[in-house]
Amino acid sequence: MHSQVSSPVIVALDYKNADQALAMADQLDPALCRVKVGKELFTAAGPALVQELVGRGFEVFLDLKFHDIPNTVAGAVRAAAELGVWMVNVHASGGARMMRAAREAIEPLGDKRPLLIGVTVLTSTAPEELPEVGVSRPLPEQVSALAQLARESGLDGVVCSAREAGALKKLCGEDFALVTPGIRPKGAAADDQRRIVTPREALAGGADYLVVGRPITGAESPIDALKAILKEIQ
């Protein structure tokens, strides 16, 4: 999908309902950021809210991290594309067959299709937590392996921490999009994130998109917090 927005910032609208999400969107500016709809908001407010945001001029990242059998994920990604979203994602750990099915499902849309992104290792995961889910190799190796699998399966990029961005750019190439949550301006609370990076360091390290939630949505003036981040990365 051709994009109209030059800003790398994607604001995470993690809200309980459509009213709260739209109240926040109204304080933002579609020329200065994109917005992300995740599992909490989509479960509460559904496709109508996504279409409302698209109608208000926002490019929407539908962050539902699909992870299921190939046929189910293909159908879910197709349904997301029909909502007019700019980006949608699946878990890369769902495997090559699943990711290829997702890509094939949106291929008929040509350049109107959304970007299809694979989640590697969540930014809330600390390196020492990987063994508890059965992963014994070091975290950077796990991220690289999943990113490479995503690229070979036809995906447009991955979600990763900006800490891994430099290595992934070398491994997967400049055109492979790196979408990085866990962004925290200097001094901001990490919250439940474990692999955080400042906006400036993230872009310098090779990140293409910065996903920012609470540091913007929890600020006294969200638009000022967004503008401060944009100033930092100018």
Ligand SMILES: O=c1ccn([C@@H]2O[C@H](COP(=O)(O)O)[C@@H](O)[C@H]2O)c(=O)[nH]1
């Ligand atoms: O690895 C991941 C994948 C997705 N997220 C999502 O990004 C935002 C981050 O919000 P903050 O308030 O800035 O922490 C949130 O919606 C997550 O679901 C992620 O953090 N890490």
